[in-house]
Amino acid sequence: DTGVSQDPRHKITKRGQNVTFRCDPISEHNRLYWYRQTLGQGPEFLTYFQNEAQLEKSRLLSDRFSAERPKGSFSTLEIQRTEQGDSAMYLCASSWGLAEETQYFGPGTRLLVL
Amino acid sequence: DQQVKQNSPSLSVQEGRISILNCDYTNSMFDYFLWYKKYPAEGPTFLISISSIKDKNEDGRFTVFLNKSAKHLSLHIVPSQPGDSAVYFCAATGENFNKFYFGSGTKLNVKP
Numbered sequence: 001d002t003g004v005s006q007d008p009r010h011k012i013t014k015r016g017q018n019v020t021f022r023c024d025p026i027s028e029h030n031r032l033y034w035y036r037q038t039l040g041q042g043p044e045f046l047t048y049f050q051n052e053a054q055l056e057k058s059r060l061l062s063d064r065f066s067a068e069r070p071k072g073s074f075s076t077l078e079i080q081r082t083e084q085g086d087s088a089m090y091l092c093a094s095s096w097g098l099a100e101e102t103q104y105f106g107p108g109t110r111l112l113v114l
Numbered sequence: 115d116q117q118v119k120q121n122s123p124s125l126s127v128q129e130g131r132i133s134i135l136n137c138d139y140t141n142s143m144f145d146y147f148l149w150y151k152k153y154p155a156e157g158p159t160f161l162i163s164i165s166s167i168k169d170k171n172e173d174g175r176f177t178v179f180l181n182k183s184a185k186h187l188s189l190h191i192v193p194s195q196p197g198d199s200a201v202y203f204c205a206a207t208g209e210n211f212n213k214f215y216f217g218s219g220t221k222l223n224v225k226p
Contacts, residue, residue: 042203042216056212091157100211101146105157
């Protein structure tokens with residue numbers, strides 16, 4: 001297993017456009033998390049899935065943000081009508097039942113909104 | 115709501131000496147505390163964790179200490195090596211692991 005993967009690694013878009021990011025967790029991991037990280041800050045929690053159920057969602061996640069994990073495997077994070085303030089690194093992490101506190105992070109998707 | 119804080123943005127240490135990174139938290143309901151290391155252009159990598167029922171956990175050169183009364187934890191790296199140079203994040207979570215709170219990070223520079 002090669003770990004958590006994210007696609008794309010970089011995305012440049014114009015303000016107002018929609019973007020979608022994909023995360024493929026480690027195959028047996030049932031927990032999946034999305035974070036946003038801006039320069040000089042730590043990862044900021046966005047949302048959490050256990051299998052296909054979205055169990056936790058941050059107030060930071062405005063109605064322009066949506067996430068899915070349709071079959072409990074990969075997940076997508078969509079941002080509609082992007083704003084310049086959405087420019088950040090978007091990180092995905094996964095973990096599993098016997099080591100729930102140990103999250104494995106992907107390399108992230110860096111978004112730049114022009 | 116900044117529930118986990120790292121007040122030192124950077125730390126410089128000589129190779130072979132001890133590095134001590136500090137972290138404070140405000141929520142007494144946190145059950146697990148973790149440290150992550152991050153290199154540029156990579157995601158954070160899990161380093162070590164501690165349960166709230168313990169006050170110390172050790173893994174090789176890395177030891178985490180938890181002081182619940184002070185709501186403070188620290189990571190000790192002994193001896194420090196140049197390869198330890200990275201940004202270190204502390205994080206905390208509750209018993210359900212539904213949400214993790216991260217500090218803003220401390221950039222450690224270990225000088226040869």
